[in-house]
Amino acid sequence: MGRRAQYLTLAERQAAERAQKARYADSPRYSIIFSYWYGATHLIPSGRVKRQSQNSRAYHKKGGCHTSKLSLLSNQPRRRCSSVPPLPPSLISFATMPLPTSNLFHEASHSADALDESDLHLWEQEPPYNYPEPIMTAHEAHYTKNLVDVLFGRHWRLAKAVRDGHALRFANGKVQDLLDEIVESLVGRVHRWSTIASCITGTELDTNRNNVMADCWLQWQA
Numbered sequence: 001m002g003r004r005a006q007y008l009t010l011a012e013r014q015a016a017e018r019a020q021k022a023r024y025a026d027s028p029r030y031s032i033i034f035s036y037w038y039g040a041t042h043l044i045p046s047g048r049v050k051r052q053s054q055n056s057r058a059y060h061k062k063g064g065c066h067t068s069k070l071s072l073l074s075n076q077p078r079r080r081c082s083s084v085p086p087l088p089p090s091l092i093s094f095a096t097m098p099l100p101t102s103n104l105f106h107e108a109s110h111s112a113d114a115l116d117e118s119d120l121h122l123w124e125q126e127p128p129y130n131y132p133e134p135i136m137t138a139h140e141a142h143y144t145k146n147l148v149d150v151l152f153g154r155h156w157r158l159a160k161a162v163r164d165g166h167a168l169r170f171a172n173g174k175v176q177d178l179l180d181e182i183v184e185s186l187v188g189r190v191h192r193w194s195t196i197a198s199c200i201t202g203t204e205l206d207t208n209r210n211n212v213m214a215d216c217w218l219q220w221q222a
Contacts, residue, residue: 084183085190090197094215094222099156100149108153109160115150123151126192127214128200136207144209148216155220193221 099105107114122131134140169178200214 084186087190088194088197091190091193091222094219097219100152102146102149104146104149105153105156108150109156110153112154112157115153117150117154120147120151120154123147123213123216126196127210127217129210129214131210133208133210136209140209141207144207144212147209148212151213151216152220189221193218 104115108117123129166178166182197218200218
């Protein structure tokens with residue numbers, strides 16, 4: 001016995017296909033597919049969503065003149081934020097340097113009370129630095145390394161507080177204002193970083209504390 005035909009006539013099959021297309025066109029779902037080109041999943045609209053999108057494109061192509069919600073929003077006055085300038089290769093190089101992994105770094109990144117941070121303000125000023133240099137013994141070199149680790153930990157802790165504040169503002173819906181402020185701040189910081197880096201470019205790379213701490217500042221600000 002063979003498999004029984006679902007439709008006995010061509011007219012019945014065509015009618016069933018039209019009904020299936022109608023059900024698909026009225027479905028509000030999205031299909032999830034895996035893109036082998038992009039290596040990630042994507043949401044592909046189907047049914048009602050796809051049909052509405054097609055109708056909208058066809059309407060505007062024919063010169064439709066009704067005002068949509070999207071056009072109303074796009075006509076609202078909006079602050080224009082400055083564009084971010086191209087990042088200098090030296091800034092990218094500093095930005096991709098790894099952070100410390102020592103216990104001092106982790107302690108300073110979690111609490112201001114864990115370590116003595118009373119002298120760190122000296123190295124939070126903009127370089128170049130001209131503080132008196134100690135004789136660079138093994139002890140002084142070890143102290144400089146610890147100073148760098150604690151300073152990075154402190155900056156990480158303070159930056160986390162700023163990120164938490166941004167996340168709260170984002171959750172409260174103040175997205176555009178937040179983005180404008182971030183971009184404006186970023187533009188100014190990139191210009192300032194480039195200016196300061198040009199002032200200390202060519203400094204001999206040695207183990208003296210002023211140079212090490214200047215590189216520390218450039219790395220964190222990057």
